[in-house]
Amino acid sequence: MKKIFEFLIIAILVVSCNPTLTTFTFIYNDEGPNREIALRMEELLESSFYNVDIKLIEGKSTDANLDSLVSEQVDIALVENYVNYQPGLNSAFSVYSEVLHIFYREGIDGSSFESLMVSGPVYIGREESPTYNLMMDLFDFYGLDPSILEVTFEMDQADIVVELTNLFTLQKLVGYDGFNLFSFDQVERLGSASTVEGIALKYPRLSPFVIPQKAYWGYTQEPIVTLSVDLIMVVRSGLLEVTVNDFTKTMLRNRQVFTTIDPLLFDGLKEDFNQGILNIPLHEGARTFLDRDEPSFFERYAELGGVILSIVIAIFSGIVSLTKWQAQKKKDKIDEFYEDLMNIKNTIPKIVEIPSAMTQVKRIHAAQNKAFEMLIAEKLVANDSFRIYMELSKETINELRGKMRMLKAKRERTTS
Template sequence: MKKIIPRLVIIFLLVTSCNPTLNTFKFIYNDEGPNEEIALRMEELLESKFYNVDIQLIKGVGTNANLDSLSLGGVDIALVENYVNYQEGISSAFSVYSEVLHIFYREDIDGSSFESMMYSGPIYIGRAESPTYNMMMDLFDFYGLDPSRIEVTFDMPQAGVIVEFTNLFTLEKLKNYEGFKLFSFDQVENIGNASIVEGIALKYPRLSPFVIPENSYWGYTMDPIVTLSVDLIMVVRSDLLEVTVNDFTKTMLRNRQVFTSIDPLLFNGLREDFNQGILNIPLHEGARTFLDRDEPSFLERYAELGGVILSIVIAIFSGIVSLTKWQAQKKKDKIDEFYEDLMNIKNAIPKINQIPTAIEYVKRVQAAQNKAFEMLIAEKLVANDSFRIYMELSKETINELRGKMRMVKAKNARTTS
């Protein structure tokens, strides 16, 4: 009996710490700036930290469409600018980084003032109703411009003025703007002295003054550029479990080093002490509990496992007699059958060249994991070191298969392009 109790404790800990149910979350983003790379690293980080989490990435077709998908429950997570309108069913999680307003104008255009530049001819300000478009409409109103005199185009190559909200430009991307200059709203020495950008931020508090220092953009910024910025934020469905959003927020903010190499703006963007007051979308309660250090209680965190735990407790007490008999008979440990199947899959990974094949292998490993747990609870397997090593090896195999899927997908994309 003394040997039975420790084994029962091991069973309890194994099942409660390795939930075999796979939870899938759909993550939508716009393929602009570094957003795709940010989404990919978030996917890798969450899947590596949470064994039972699968993140499915989706490229969106526009911010408003992405928000509609989120509010209707079609997706679970999204990256959007903090300049979108509030919608029911959506909550913020945290700030990712500040997108900087860049206004490029052709050298032959009068860029001495915002008014003259906007009246100079065709201007490109993004898709209709996009955050960039809405922000520019607010600027037209702030400056008192006549919209009927402003020629807006959705054909970027035809525009003499191009407006983009994005991360810091690379030299390679700046080459697309040869023959253009960057517009500055004011002189840098006026910041702190009721400058125009401070007036704009006062009226539209989701915007913040931003300075691109001189020589940051090579020949484009011989002098500092005074402009504006807006936060890109991670938003989630409001009905996601508090514990889930708490864990996701904590994981990404406490592993911010994973993202800071993408762009310098992410170094100061992914912070636990970001200004929650400027969020246009209310903070999710799960994110708030982490940011305010009001962590969920043990019962709150593991409430979703209550049914599983109850089943285990019942199995423990009802199976003591059977377990004693099983121990006396010394049934053969069958974990080697699981190892053999798993090694066959691992050996097949280098030869995989189609995504459906990898998906079938992932399902096969997950089915084997579930079967192993069922056999463990049914007292047909021993919760020894071999069992624990198998579970870790199976998790590693699933990660290798997902990595292979990404490689195949990337190879296919290169082939089709």
């Protein structure tokens, strides 16, 4: 029994030291701070959950990333809330607002969006990218025919450069020396049916955004009125509710980890973000956290319970097998004692001298003592086989003593 308990303890230690590791694949486009955000998320999730491994993949394009989610090749992605909804996708939470920046070379007419777009080569991002799609909507809003514009996909060849990204650092702004930053309207008109409010009304995934005058050091002489769109964390719909709930809770409640990346993440990573603007519906796991409808104990630990049950069954089966093996091993041991005793019993008729009989009696006594020692050490069990052996050994000793009495009487008759 002691061995069984030792085996059980070892099995539990092995199980506790080797948890089931689950890998989640996280894809992102290396634009703006996305890579750093993904790295911070990877570190936070892996440090918060002992059985989680996050595998980061740099994507090629937003559409390709979404296709990977729909086909269940990846589990998590960072995408703009300017992508079209597809079955198999769900949102988890808003990360931060990407700001639309339209830079144009000095000397170009930037008095209006229409005059600006026809003033020279314009870079609007990669085809079918969120930046490209947003600009196509702006062309539609302003009634511009894209075919009459000089669109280029080479940023260094453009006189007008459009970037949908986070706030610029001073180092990055240096690359735009000789450029101005386009403003859609005067800041005083916000709240009074301004142009950006009209754009946001027609395209509700966009929001008005103001870059304050001093935010970009001396690069802007007045506040810049522009637009923004949320970057969101998207998951494949098949992810477990508990998994998405835990991931969402962990990242939103540890948003301080991300706020040093960019000031926009401070306001972006909030539990009370506007869920109504999401173009991709919330995953039920995220909704339960945001609505404080937490999973029950059984829902949360159902998968773990299944693993534990499997482990318990495996351990129980192992114990049963070990018990049977030990019982068979003990039976094999008592069989050795039986075999030795039968060999002695078979030699009794051939014994012709008293010392030989006495030697066999001592041999049986030694075997009895050894059997009792093994019984105490739990190498034998006190079952019917053991009791029968002890009775048979006593009977054999009596036969040997009877043989000795007969040999002694015979010797006395001979000497007389």
